[in-house]
Amino acid sequence: MKKFYYFFPGLAFLWVQIPMTVTGQDFLRNSSVSGSFQADAAYYLRDTKMGITDSTLDGKVIRMNAFTEVNYSIGNFSAGLRFEAYLPPLIGYDIQYNGLGIPYWYVNYKNDKIDVTAGNFYEQFGNGQMLRTYQEWTLGYDNSLRGIRVKFMPINGITLKGVYGVQRDYWVQFKDNNRGVVKGFDADFYMNDIFPKMSKSIVKLTVGGSFVSDYQKGKSITVIENHKLFELKLPENVATYGGRLNLNVGDFNFYTEYAYKINDPSAMNNYIYKNGDALFTSLSYSRTGLGISLKAKRIDNMSYKSDRTVTNNQLDINYLPPVTTEHSYALASMYPYATQPNGEFGFAGTITFKIKKNSKLGGKNGISIALNYAQVNGIGRNPLNDSTTVDQTGTLGYTSSFFDISKELFYRDLNLEVTKKFGKKWKGIFTYYYINYNKDVVEGHNQQYGIIYSHTGVIDLTYLITKKVSLRGELQGLFTKEDKGNWAACLLELTISPKWFVSVMDQWNYGNSVSSQRLHYYLVSAGFIYNTTRLSLSYGRQREGILCVGGVCRYVPASSGLILTITSSF
């Protein structure tokens, strides 16, 4: 009997547990878990030659940025979260990130007709000129919306979206309307699906439109201007709206998008009341061996944030796509372009073509050539009248007609890239860049540096030692009479596929006019890859500069030390 007493509760446990276990197994069988992890940790060292002292480091010599994202889905449902830790943030990242927590979580349901998300989400209307929320880890940029998003697909070819929420602001909780509430609606019509007669047409047409509004509490703000106190009226609701069109005919594609914003006085535009607008247009042609792309844009007073008082990369509701290209080689990326939301006019053209294999010019393997030109100028701004200065607070700011392009050059980039294989073992990429960089405009100085005219050449050679072992070398030179003068750089990288790589790099500012600043920025790196996990360790110096992704930039101060990076996904 004694045994029975012990056995009985056990049976009862099994009776209860077995159905639950079966349900649990089914639950697990139909579900999936995915995720990713990244940790960037640094041990910073004093480097007096670079001006890094104990006082600069302020005792915070070990720093880390890390995140883990987990997504779970079962059937039509999914949920996920991202944990982030900045203890403290790496040098160059905003100190407001200091801390840890879960800034991003969501639950989602979707079927053929509807897609509903509660929590945080990333969304883009058109090319982003009216609304784009996204995350860019390398920039320390995250403007996700937390709220509700509904996507509705009533019939094939029509997508309607509605969003309602508040944006992430580092770790600041939303309370007392301490930032704006963003509402938006977007409609996308793919005509070839909507109208059956067009389904087989060579002409593919998509049209769309968006309306976005930001509500920020506060009907007035007091500012000082000309030694007097002024009370400025504020619009609590600021709307942006516009439309877009994408036309595809055979090998041609044409895209255009226009956005219009009503009066939005803010710290970004010096509290002026002018309406803003932005136009982006691109035309491309593509066939085997040839690609041509043309882009143009005009931006006038289009900074759009859910807090009118901020001026840094924070709480952007919209995104203004660039026409310029970002370069990956160390010296070529020294002078990148940052979009100027208060006003710019830009255009760019790219042509890529391939000289055929076994031709006179192309040789046995052919040659790939890419030529790119981009230029950005300011827009013309005229004072409203004789007694008002351009951008004067509390006024319409200025007048500017659509085709009024300023002579002030912000950026120019001409680059040519030639890629060629030499036999089975060698591959070479030869690139030339001519970049004009208005340092005052891009970095926010005034009449201090002027325009930097630079010529950069890069030779990138890869030699395949065996099928698994390759050696890559880069030789770079940047030549300029302005700024910090000439630079030279070289890199050697040994890759043992699929697991190992080691590299040594040096950037030498041999042309600096200050002899004590003719420094070597050396960097030794090694890495190990195992399945989806990558671990790398670097030791050396990071030169001061700005880092840009998609025209959005952050300042990178000089640093020296040891960097450990681990990335993984599952």
Add this chain to the structure above:
Amino acid sequence: MKVFKNILPIFFLTAWLFPSCDKLSEPYAVVKPAGGDTTKRMVLLEDYTGHKCVNCPLATIMAHDLENLYKGQVFVVAVHATYFATPDPSGDFTADYRTEAGTLWSNYFKIESAPNGLVNRAFFSGKNIYMSPKLWGGAVQVAVELPKAAIMTMKNSYNESTRTLTTSIDTKFLLQLQGNFNLIACILEDSIVSPQQNKDTLAGPVPIIKDYVFMDMLRGTMNGSWGEQLTTSVDLSKIYNKLYTFKFPENWISEHCWVLAFIYSEDNKEIYHVIKTKATTEPE
């Protein structure tokens, strides 16, 4: 037609949901009356600045405009901190105007760039405690309307031969404030001339004002970067007295120096009262 039947209600719904567009008309700005009222809250505006900060000269003008507009009620201290205050190894900007207290404060309040300001170290618009110059006016306007929290008197005695300053500060609270309160006494120096970067012609020559006159510069503190505890429980009937001595370094011009003292909550760092007097003369 079926398509439009589906879409039209959604557009109407949207039009109803988002009537969110406030189009304003002129005049956008009106002049506001100002004037210091010493029967109300005293205000400290901390101007975080640096000689390599191109926007700082204009911000400093705004800070002093506020000091003049609210004369006797608003005080300014220029705290040289962040990257913009770091000295260069050579060239125009070799001077180091950073202070231990200023660096500590900028780190504590997470101020990484300049110009930025704190107005009584209190939150304004419910977000960051620090703010860009355009917001200073609004924050000051809110702060000056608050009730007066304390009365402070200060007596300074400066010994020329030993270059030693003795300061006696009396504090009497007028409001039954809760929590722990600290007193901090700072030394400010005026009329320090050296180069300053500048991007606005309204503030002077660009890109560098070679003979820029720095005013209200924080030079140090008499009683530590966070001061000294005054009380853990405010007693309205009590007068709190503190006495400090401080030896001036050789390169400070004592005639150009001021003692600025303030009381603040140790718990949330909010400042409740400020007083400023000349270091080398008796108080009026």
